[in-house]
Amino acid sequence: MADFTLLNVSSEEAARRLLGCELVRVLDTGERLVGRIVETEAYNQTDAASHSYKGRTPRTDVMFGPAGHLYVYFTYGMHYCCNVVVGHEGEGAAVLIRALEPIAGAQTMAVNRGGRTGYELTNGPAKACQALLLDRAWNGHDLSQPPLQLKIRKALPDEVIVQTTRIGITKDTHRLWRFYIKDNPYVSRPA
DNA sequence: CGTTGGATTGGCT
DNA sequence: GCCAATCCAACGC
Numbered sequence: 001m002a003d004f005t006l007l008n009v010s011s012e013e014a015a016r017r018l019l020g021c022e023l024v025r026v027l028d029t030g031e032r033l034v035g036r037i038v039e040t041e042a043y044n045q046t047d048a049a050s051h052s053y054k055g056r057t058p059r060t061d062v063m064f065g066p067a068g069h070l071y072v073y074f075t076y077g078m079h080y081c082c083n084v085v086v087g088h089e090g091e092g093a094a095v096l097i098r099a100l101e102p103i104a105g106a107q108t109m110a111v112n113r114g115g116r117t118g119y120e121l122t123n124g125p126a127k128a129c130q131a132l133l134l135d136r137a138w139n140g141h142d143l144s145q146p147p148l149q150l151k152i153r154k155a156l157p158d159e160v161i162v163q164t165t166r167i168g169i170t171k172d173t174h175r176l177w178r179f180y181i182k183d184n185p186y187v188s189r190p191a
Numbered sequence: 192c193g194t195t196g197g198a199t200t201g202g203c204t
Numbered sequence: 205g206c207c208a209a210t211c212c213a214a215c216g217c
Binding site: 073096127 | 197200
C-alpha cells in the first residue's frame with residue numbers, strides 16, 4: 001500500500017510534485033504499460049475552471065475523496081481525461097494528467113491509439129487515457145492498488161519545470177497552474 | 192424536460 | 205487555423 005500523504009498539499013504543489021512520477025497499468029493480458037508524467041494542471045474548489053467549483057455532485061464526488069485516487073471524466077462526447085485527487089479529503093482538489101512519456105508498452109499504446117506513434121501516443125490528456133485504456137470504469141480507482149498504480153519518483157528540480165497558464169479553459173484563465181517538463185517531446189503544447 | 196457548452200482531438204480548408 | 209464529432213452534467217423553466 002503506497003503512501004500518498006505527500007499529495008496532501010496544495011493542488012499547485014502536487015501538480016509540480018507529480019511531474020516525473022509514473023503511471024503503471026497492467027492489462028488483462030499481463031502486459032505492463034508505463035507512462036512518466038510530463039505535463040500537469042492544478043484545479044481546486046476556489047477555481048472557477050474546476051469541476052469542483054460548484055461543490056460536490058455525483059460527477060465530482062471522487063474529487064472530494066482521499067488523495068491518490070483517480071478522477072476520470074468524459075468530455076466532448078468522446079474523450080476521457082484522468083486526474084489524480086490531491087489535497088485533503090473534502091477539499092475538491094485534483095491534478096489533470098495532460099501528457100505522459102511512454103516508458104514501457106509503446107507498441108501496445110500505438111494499437112490503442114489507432115496506429116499513431118511517437119509523440120502522438122500520449123501528448124494530450126485524452127490521448128494519454130486512450131493509450132492506457134482508461135475510461136469511466138476507472139473513476140475512483142485507488143492508485144496504490146494494481147492493476148493501475150501511481151509510482152512516486154524523486155521530485156524534479158525547479159529549473160526543469162516550466163509553469164504557464166492552463167489550456168482549454170474559459171474561466172480563471174490567468175492562473176499559472178500548468179506545469180510541464182522543459183524540452184520534453186511529449187508535452188501537448190510547448191511554449 | 193429542453194438547452195447549452197465543455198479541463199479535446201483529428202481532419203480539412 | 206477552423207470546426208465537426210457526439211455525450212452528458214448542469215441549469216433554467
